[in-house]
Amino acid sequence: MTTISMTVNGKAVTGNVEPRTLLVQFLRENLRLTGTHVGCDTSQCGACVVHVDGAAVKSCTMLAVSCDGSNVTTIEGLANGAELHPMQAAFREHHGLQCGFCTPGMIMSAVDMVNRLGPDLDEKTIREELEGNICRCTGYHNIVKAVEAGAQAMGATGQRVAAE
Ligand code: FES
Ligand code: FES
Numbered sequence: 164m165t166t167i168s169m170t171v172n173g174k175a176v177t178g179n180v181e182p183r184t185l186l187v188q189f190l191r192e193n194l195r196l197t198g199t200h201v202g203c204d205t206s207q208c209g210a211c212v213v214h215v216d217g218a219a220v221k222s223c224t225m226l227a228v229s230c231d232g233s234n235v236t237t238i239e240g241l242a243n244g245a246e247l248h249p250m251q252a253a254f255r256e257h258h259g260l261q262c263g264f265c266t267p268g269m270i271m272s273a274v275d276m277v278n279r280l281g282p283d284l285d286e287k288t289i290r291e292e293l294e295g296n297i298c299r300c301t302g303y304h305n306i307v308k309a310v311e312a313g314a315q316a317m318g319a320t321g322q323r324v325a326a327e
Contacts, residue, residue, distance in 0.1 A: 167231040171196070172240030180227045186220075187211045189227035190237060198238040198267045202297070209296030212268040212275075213237045219275035221295070238267035241274070249316035250274050250309075259309030261300035269296050273310045274317070282318025284311055 164179040171194060178193040190196045190213065199222060202210035211223040214236040241248035247255070250270050260266045276284065276292045284292075289310045290303070298306060316322075 165228055167228055169230055169233050169235055171235045172237060178227075182226070182228060184227045185223055186213070186215075186225040186227050186230050186235075187222035189230075190222060190235075196237050196239050200264055200267060202264060202268075207295075207297060208265070209268040209272060209293075210265050212271040212296070214271060214275060217278070219272050236271075238271060241270070248274070249320060249322055250277070250313035253313030253316055254306075254309045257305050257309040257312055259301070259306045265296060265298040265300075269293070269298065269306055269310075270313075272296050273313060276310070277314045277317045282314045284314045286311070 164181060166177060166179050168175065168177045170176070171190070176194060178189060180189055180193070187199055187201055190199050199213055200210035201223060202208035206221055206224050209221060211221050212219050213222045214220070215225065215230055215233050241251060250273050254260055254266060254270060259269070272293060272295070276289070280288065286307055289307050293306070
């Protein structure tokens with residue numbers, strides 16, 4: 164076992180992990196942050212996307228030990244108390260989900276998209292950027308609308324993710 168430390172959603176955390184423990188396992192099993200989902204074992208679905216040092220990553224593809232000392236944001240870290248992050252609010256407003264399983268990863272990818280590309284995103288860009296996120300329910304149409312609106316709302320408030 165190895166002891167690792169990192170900042171998750173603005174809080175310092177430590178834990179003992181095996182060298183093979185994945186970041187998503189550490190988040191879900193050690194820290195009980197179960198908003199980050201596992202939807203595949205082939206690194207394709209994107210349900211596990213979190214931000215590490217400000218960039219979106221698939222947490223099923225990273226070892227927890229390689230995140231020692233990093234700053235991690237999960238879906239649980241986006242809202243400001245009872246106030247949803249603008250991207251979360253846009254998914255609710257535009258019905259960008261059905262079962263919700265893909266939603267945490269979609270939202271973390273969408274926020275990263277805005278952080279990298281700015282708030283003025285067209286449909287083609289959004290669809291291309293969501294290539295690594297699979298939704299098995301919605302047909303994507305409302306997800307794209309939600310990302311477009313969430314991006315505009317982030318731009319209007321000058322908001323990036325809550326904790327980088
Ligand atoms: S669980 Fe990470 S990409 Fe599917
Ligand atoms: S809302 Fe069910 S997988 Fe996307």
